[in-house]
Amino acid sequence: MQVKTFAALGVGVIGGGWVARALAHGLDVVAWDPAPGAEQQLRANVANAWPALERVGLAKGASQERLRFVATIEECVADADFVQESAPEREDLKLTLHERVSKAAKPEAIIASSTSGLLPTDFYASAKDASRCIVGHPFNPVYLLPLVEVLGGEKTSEETLQAASAFYESIGMRPLRVRKEVPGFIADRLLEALWREALHLVNEGVATTGEIDDAIRFGAGIRWSFMGTFLTYTLAGGDAGMRHFMQQFGPALELPWTKLVAPKLTDELIDRVVEGTTDQQGEHSIKQLERYRDDCITSVMTAIAEAKSRHGIVN
Numbered sequence: 050m051q052v053k054t055f056a057a058l059g060v061g062v063i064g065g066g067w068v069a070r071a072l073a074h075g076l077d078v079v080a081w082d083p084a085p086g087a088e089q090q091l092r093a094n095v096a097n098a099w100p101a102l103e104r105v106g107l108a109k110g111a112s113q114e115r116l117r118f119v120a121t122i123e124e125c126v127a128d129a130d131f132v133q134e135s136a137p138e139r140e141d142l143k144l145t146l147h148e149r150v151s152k153a154a155k156p157e158a159i160i161a162s163s164t165s166g167l168l169p170t171d172f173y174a175s176a177k178d179a180s181r182c183i184v185g186h187p188f189n190p191v192y193l194l195p196l197v198e199v200l201g202g203e204k205t206s207e208e209t210l211q212a213a214s215a216f217y218e219s220i221g222m223r224p225l226r227v228r229k230e231v232p233g234f235i236a237d238r239l240l241e242a243l244w245r246e247a248l249h250l251v252n253e254g255v256a257t258t259g260e261i262d263d264a265i266r267f268g269a270g271i272r273w274s275f276m277g278t279f280l281t282y283t284l285a286g287g288d289a290g291m292r293h294f295m296q297q298f299g300p301a302l303e304l305p306w307t308k309l310v311a312p313k314l315t316d317e318l319i320d321r322v323v324e325g326t327t328d329q330q331g332e333h334s335i336k337q338l339e340r341y342r343d344d345c346i347t348s349v350m351t352a353i354a355e356a357k358s359r360h361g362i363v364n
């Protein structure tokens with residue numbers, strides 16, 4: 050499948066990231082969003098992302114001017130080869146939206162949703178042809194992070210899943226096929242577990258938001274970026290590897306370290322989290338912090354790629 054025109058429906062944090070990635074890979078992009086001022090905000094967000102994309106390397110012909118913002122859903126998807134929906138995370142909204150999108154799109158176009166955890170069988174139930182509808186769940190910032198979780202609903206064809214994965218690869222992404230249609234998929238299920246524990250720690254006054262972030266960024270966060278959890282723990286078992294690690298730390302799994310059931314989101318807890326993160330943010334605007342984050346991400350990705358090539362690691 051040759052994708053020349055990419056349609057973005059809903060261009061908030063995630064949709065805007067898709068637009069920036071697609072433009073940087075030399076595609077024509079058509080966007081629609083019902084919010085007042087959405088076009089202006091989208092163009093500002095793409096401009097803020099562009100320096101990082103230039104560092105990564107723009108495709109031939111890539112230009113911010115190849116973005117067209119239109120007034121209707123139908124106009125947005127009419128010429129698209131690939132449609133990516135990034136509307137609010139509400140099943141009823143996605144259900145109605147996809148009924149309309151699937152009628153207006155070309156019959157061979159692939160339709161994807163950025164949903165973080167809703168099930169495609171449910172929200173594509175009214176789509177005209179659900180065999181070409183998938184989930185492509187990305188990570189913020191979409192224009193830099195390669196991971197995209199790909200899965201279908203009961204009616205999605207294998208051919209569509211393969212074509213969508215190939216397309217995502219062509220725009221520099223790392224598609225991860227999710228084998229079962231489960232709520233939260235893989236990555237958000239893991240992130241949610243960490244998030245619940247972090248909120249408990251704040252709620253119980255064990256640590257501030259900044260201290261919890263320190264616990265990640267000076268330790269596990271660094272090794273997660275190139276080894277993940279399982280390979281990291283294999284090395285934690287020393288030369289005996291994973292079997293020894295499991296024997297050594299197995300008993301700790303029985304201890305009451307984690308709670309996992311989320312704490313109640315009281316006003317007090319929300320205030321404590323917001324006050325903590327406001328402190329961490331200091332004088333920096335969100336846009337400044339986004340540029341700092343982007344700089345760090347591109348530096349980490351370059352460093353990992355160089356280390357891989359020195360050590361002959363291919364995957």
Ligand SMILES: NC(=O)c1ccc[n+]([C@@H]2O[C@H](COP(=O)([O-])OP(=O)(O)OC[C@H]3O[C@@H](n4cnc5c(N)ncnc54)[C@H](O)[C@@H]3O)[C@@H](O)[C@H]2O)c1
Nearest residue numbers: 059060061062063064084135136137138163164165187189
């Ligand atoms: N924020 C994240 O970290 C993240 C990560 C991965 C996936 N997602 C998923 O991406 C989707 C969008 O999330 P977001 O964080 O960008 O939200 P957001 O609130 O930043 O953006 C949503 C956009 O959708 C627009 N919108 C409202 N009604 C719409 C409609 N009927 N059709 C199309 N657009 C409409 C809004 O005006 C807004 O610009 C959600 O499904 C979310 O679960 C979010």
